[in-house]
Amino acid sequence: MTLNDILTPRLGQALRPNVWDAVALILVIGAMVLIVYGGEQTTLPLSTLNAAPVSLDPAHLPYYALRTTMRMLLAIVCSIIFTFVYATLAAKSRRAEMVLIPLLDILQSVPILGFLTFTVVFFLNLFPGQVFGAELACVFAIFTSQAWNMTFSMYQSLRNVPKDLEEASQSFHLSGWQRFWRLDVPFAMPGLIWNTMMSMSGGWFFVVASEAITVGNTTLTLPGIGSYVALGIEKQNLPAIGYAILTMLLVIIAYDQLLFRPVVAWADKFRFEQTASGAAPSSWMLDLFRRTRALRATTLPFAALNKVFSNLQVRMPDSLRISVKSGGNSRVVDALWLAVITVVTCYAGWRAYQFMSATLALSDVFTAVGDGLITLARVIVLIALASLIWVPIGVWIGLRPKLAERVQPLAQFLAAFPANLAFPVFVVIIVRYGLNANIWLSPLMILGTQWYILFNVIAGASAFPTDLREAAGSFHLKGWRWWVKVVLPGIFPYYITGAITASGGSWNASIVAEVASWGDTHLMAKGLGAYIATATEAGDFQRVVLGIVVMCVLVTLFNRMLWRPLYAFGERRLRLG
Numbered sequence: 001m002t003l004n005d006i007l008t009p010r011l012g013q014a015l016r017p018n019v020w021d022a023v024a025l026i027l028v029i030g031a032m033v034l035i036v037y038g039g040e041q042t043t044l045p046l047s048t049l050n051a052a053p054v055s056l057d058p059a060h061l062p063y064y065a066l067r068t069t070m071r072m073l074l075a076i077v078c079s080i081i082f083t084f085v086y087a088t089l090a091a092k093s094r095r096a097e098m099v100l101i102p103l104l105d106i107l108q109s110v111p112i113l114g115f116l117t118f119t120v121v122f123f124l125n126l127f128p129g130q131v132f133g134a135e136l137a138c139v140f141a142i143f144t145s146q147a148w149n150m151t152f153s154m155y156q157s158l159r160n161v162p163k164d165l166e167e168a169s170q171s172f173h174l175s176g177w178q179r180f181w182r183l184d185v186p187f188a189m190p191g192l193i194w195n196t197m198m199s200m201s202g203g204w205f206f207v208v209a210s211e212a213i214t215v216g217n218t219t220l221t222l223p224g225i226g227s228y229v230a231l232g233i234e235k236q237n238l239p240a241i242g243y244a245i246l247t248m249l250l251v252i253i254a255y256d257q258l259l260f261r262p263v264v265a266w267a268d269k270f271r272f273e274q275t276a277s278g279a280a281p282s283s284w285m286l287d288l289f290r291r292t293r294a295l296r297a298t299t300l301p302f303a304a305l306n307k308v309f310s311n312l313q314v315r316m317p318d319s320l321r322i323s324v325k326s327g328g329n330s331r332v333v334d335a336l337w338l339a340v341i342t343v344v345t346c347y348a349g350w351r352a353y354q355f356m357s358a359t360l361a362l363s364d365v366f367t368a369v370g371d372g373l374i375t376l377a378r379v380i381v382l383i384a385l386a387s388l389i390w391v392p393i394g395v396w397i398g399l400r401p402k403l404a405e406r407v408q409p410l411a412q413f414l415a416a417f418p419a420n421l422a423f424p425v426f427v428v429i430i431v432r433y434g435l436n437a438n439i440w441l442s443p444l445m446i447l448g449t450q451w452y453i454l455f456n457v458i459a460g461a462s463a464f465p466t467d468l469r470e471a472a473g474s475f476h477l478k479g480w481r482w483w484v485k486v487v488l489p490g491i492f493p494y495y496i497t498g499a500i501t502a503s504g505g506s507w508n509a510s511i512v513a514e515v516a517s518w519g520d521t522h523l524m525a526k527g528l529g530a531y532i533a534t535a536t537e538a539g540d541f542q543r544v545v546l547g548i549v550v551m552c553v554l555v556t557l558f559n560r561m562l563w564r565p566l567y568a569f570g571e572r573r574l575r576l577g
Contacts, residue, residue: 020291027258028295038070041223042132049131049220054227056240061228061247068211068224069251071135072203075142079199082143083150083192088180090151091158095337101155101564102556108148108504109555110548134220141210146199149452149501153195153459156497157188159571181310186270191494193267194459197260197408198452201415202505204248225251249413256409262286264408268401271463281401352549359542368531368543368550375514375527376554378442379506383499386450391495394454395487398461399469411458415451422447423516427523441525444513449505453498460494461487493570500563507555528554 054064090100120137127133161184169179207226212219221227225244232240265283289295397407423444430440464487472486510529515522524530528551535543 017294018292020288021294024289024292024295034066035070038066041067042130042135044131045129046131046134046220049134049222052223054221054223054231056228056231056235056237058240058243060223061225061243064224064228065247065251067222068207068226069255071139071224072142072200072207075139075146075203076196076200078139078143079147079150080196082147083154084185086147087151087154087158088184091155095334098337099341102560104148104151105500105504105556105559106552107144108501109507109551131222134222138207138210138222142203142206145203145206148504149199149202150192150195152497152501153191153456153494154188156493156567157191158184159567160493160574161187175313177312178310189267189270190463191456191459191497193260193263194455194462195497197412198415198455200255200260201252201412202448202451204416245417248416252413252416253409256412257283258285260412261405261408262289271465281405352545356542356546356549360546364543364546365550368528368546371526371531371547372528372550372554375507375510375529375551376558378445378510378527379503382442382446382450382506383453383503386446386453386502387495387499390450390454391457391491394457395461395491398458398491399464401462404458404462411451411454415448415455423512427516427521430523431521437523438525441514441516441523444516445506445509445529446502447513448509449502452502452505453495456494456498456501457491460491463494464490489574492574493567496563496566496570500559503558503563504555507551 054060086100086104089096090104091097119140120134123137123140124133126136165183165187169183174182204226207224208230209226211222211224211226212230225247229241229244232238232244261281262283262285265281265286268281397404426441426444429435430437468486468490472482477485507529510527511533512529514525514527514529515533524534528547532544532547532551535541535547
């Protein structure tokens with residue numbers, strides 16, 4: 001008997017489809033049909049948007065849900081690519097980190113609509129007369145609401161890889177490329193997946209603002225759930241808003257079951273621990289594809305290609321390696337690099353000063369800074385309250401994989417719920433009971449951003465090694481000592497990532513939260529968000545720029561004085577391994 005006599009029947013059996021192949025094939029073909037149909041709509045001329053305006057008829061909601069979901073999926077793919085490149089450069093290069101991390105602080109605090117102002121014309125001119133240009137502008141706006149959170153998460157993970165795993169990779173003489181794909185990415189995967197879910201859900205709030213593209217006096221409204229919600233709010237049509245919320249819930253459940261839950265179950269193998277986890281997460285979709293026969297056989301070439309790709313002997317440049325001691329770096333190069341950063345920063349500051357000084361005085365700067373300090377106080381109080389509430393809940397959920405599976409779609413829906421739908425309720429209550437708007441409008445800033453803390457804490461608790469939990473149990477650590485000595489140090493890096501993104505998002509949300517209205521009733525709370533919103537409504541671009549500059553400076557200083565030292569403390573004292 002020859003080798004071919006043995007391999008041929010096995011190969012034929014492997015390629016013979018079973019019933020699971022049929023079910024999986026139906027799902028794959030259905031997804032491809034929906035993607036192709038939705039993609040064809042983006043190639044139509046812009047005139048079709050005016051010919052078929054957004055309607056509040058619920059029968060259109062499935063089509064709107066498809067268009068919105070495709071935009072968000074494309075934005076999340078772009079965010080993942082951006083995260084891998086940006087976070088890796090910031091984590092591996094000390095000089096790049098000096099620029100990229102403060103820039104990331106600034107980018108997450110810049111209002112989403114600020115990005116749209118400068119990018120809409122670019123994308124529309126890139127594809128003149130086509131819907132595709134407006135679609136790309138919308139996708140870019142959603143991307144700016146997703147990428148920063150994911151980048152912070154991966155940056156935190158890359159800086160906190162356990163030391164014993166680093167030593168193991170060195171003993172195996174892995175190249176920089178191999179270490180990245182075999183150690184860094186797997187270790188970062190659990191936290192990145194939970195933050196990807198958060199980013200996907202958090203993008204729903206900005207879909208409402210990004211699906212209406214304004215160019216001069218012309219507004220292009222793209223069909224989608226966001227534009228449907230915006231029209232429902234404008235018409236004060238509560239049943240339409242209810243239909244939209246129900247559609248959002250169904251869409252979230254669909255991509256939770258078809259996308260995120262299989263990925264979470266697959267990524268459980270990347271947990272850092274020396275003993276098996278008690279209850280691994282499961283997914284019927286992942287089990288379905290694992291039971292297929294022919295479909296799995298067709299993926300073997302891709303698996304082989306992935307293995308070759310991750311095993312390439314590519315050495316990372318010396319400049320992209322983490323350096324703890326400065327002695328290994330050229331002081332001359334460091335001095336030149338700092339000089340370049342200083343010159344570029346001074347030039348940008350000078351141009352901003354020239355633009356603002358034409359119409360503004362020093363008193364305007366004092367006013368903006370004073371309003372910024374008021375908003376800063378709100379952010380600090382709200383982050384503290386959200387931490388006290390969601391850290392214990394997140395730990396309780398994350399340490400129970402089965403519970404996390406059930407809570408996962410609910411948490412995604414709550415994170416995806418457009419916070420601006422709650423604004424009218426707050427306005428009515430404040431007016432009815434004569435409450436102070438400066439106090440009671442403040443919670444609106446945290447409604448859409450508190451979930452960053454919850455999702456990151458769940459990710460940290462889910463990735464917490466089982467062997468450390470067992471060791472804590474053997475030492476009979478319970479109650480307050482268990483929290484202080486075991487869990488809080490274990491989830492600390494994840495919490496810092498969630499708190500940074502939540503505070504940055506709160507600054508961003510202050511522009512719409514400090515000014516709320518319903519019908520003819522308008523309320524305003526004193527703060528930097530209200531300052532920028534008022535200047536934007538009046539078309540006073542000098543004050544808009546001044547407000548954004550003050551916001552970016554305050555966010556950067558606050559992160560440098562509080563969050564970055566905490567980051568460094570976590571790296572020094574709380575790394576696993």
